[in-house]
Amino acid sequence: MVKVLIADDSSLMRIVLRNFIKKAGHEVIGEAANGKEAVEKYNSLKPNAVFLDILMPEMDGLKALKKIKETDRFAKVIMCSSVLDNETIKKAKSIGVIEYIMKPFHEKDIQNALGKL
Numbered sequence: 001m002v003k004v005l006i007a008d009d010s011s012l013m014r015i016v017l018r019n020f021i022k023k024a025g026h027e028v029i030g031e032a033a034n035g036k037e038a039v040e041k042y043n044s045l046k047p048n049a050v051f052l053d054i055l056m057p058e059m060d061g062l063k064a065l066k067k068i069k070e071t072d073r074f075a076k077v078i079m080c081s082s083v084l085d086n087e088t089i090k091k092a093k094s095i096g097v098i099e100y101i102m103k104p105f106h107e108k109d110i111q112n113a114l115g116k117l
Contacts, residue, residue: 002026002117005047007038007064008080009056013103017051017080020110035059039067042075049117051110052097054081054088062088065095078113080105 004026006017011033018028030045032038036058042050050068054061061079068075079092082103089100099113 002048002114003029003045005030005032005038005041005045005050007032007035007041007050007056007061008053009033010053013053013080017110020107021051021114023107024111024114026114033057035061035064038064039071042068043071049076049078049098049114051078051080051113054079054083054092062091062095065092065097069096076117 004021006014006028008014014031021028029047030041032041034056038052052061052065065077068077077097078099078101079097080101080103084102092100098116101109101113
């Protein structure tokens with residue numbers, strides 16, 4: 001079972017992700033509504049994986065990803081965003097995301113990403 005942190009400023013997206021993750025047999029151990037909170041919760045909760053949005057207040061997902069990777073270079077991060085810009089996707093991959101899922105996503109997309117862990 002994978003222990004997951006969800007970071008997305010949309011409460012609806014967090015609910016959908018939580019349901020898909022639980023349905024896949026994993027546990028959601030925390031949620032964050034912005035990038036700053038995601039970094040803090042990553043450091044305190046020590047999840048096995050993070051689902052991270054890009055467009056969030058206070059600190060965007062790319063900055064949060066960078067900070068998480070600075071603290072734990074082995075962090076397993078899955079970007080889940082509506083940002084379709086190739087440069088942004090390349091940057092996320094260069095920082096170290098395992099998977100980049102485009103919104104709107106399907107349950108199968110979440111299952112496939114979790115399978116890569």
